[in-house]
Amino acid sequence: MIFGTGVDIVDISRFERLLEEGNVRLFERLFTTHEIEYCAGKAHSAQHYALRFAAKEAFLKACGLGLREGLTWHDVEVVNDTLGKPELRLHGKARQIFTDMDLSKTFVSLSHDGNFAVAMVVLERL
Template sequence: MITSRQGGQGGLILGIFMIYGIGIDLVDIKRMGKVIDRWGTRFMNRVFTAKEINFCFQGSKLESSFALRFAAKEAFSKAVGLGMRKGIRWQDIEIVHNKRGRPDLNLTGKALSFCHAEGIISWYVSLSDDGDYGIAVVVLEKRATY
């Protein structure tokens, strides 16, 4: 079976795919608010890109926006099976949105290098919040090898 996928970096990919990894993370939104209150820009600049920070401040749900991005970064680290090791920095994993508002990953640095080395060619991100919690799921795919 030949399928096509929109690759994580925007290119159309043909082939047979397999799941490389799945990551999920749940974040307490109020706790994220306390972290932001305590550490402020020091925390934000260490974990988030300028683009992510600007996005979060544009909306009405500041704590939730930061919590969801943090959860997605954690979910990605779980999907690759490394946690935040191998030199991958928080800012190497940027959460962006397409024109329709769908979340996506913009990987740079060691996160992107790791994906290339492992043959990871596409990914999916889902974010949701309800009440006090935010959740993110990341699914990574690679071309199947037989």
């Protein structure tokens, strides 16, 4: 059964600006080390950062929580499986909330077009 859905859209130019400014502290606050390594290794890294940020926001919306209850940006991590399909890896408070809500599965879809990145997250309950 579907518990919740969340969608978020991000202007990629925001992340292009942040990269140009060299705002390392902000990236370290928003993204895990693995996410930073992944995005930094891509030709259009701002696009990949924007997609991951949108996915994190979409997850929070699907839970109906936002960044509260002790959640941090690092609690939700976007990874890719061996075929490149994006998945959410939950840590800390996000994992605890996921379990406490009796949620069983996450689905994430990422897309970009022009200067926009969009993510959709669906949460499934047992």
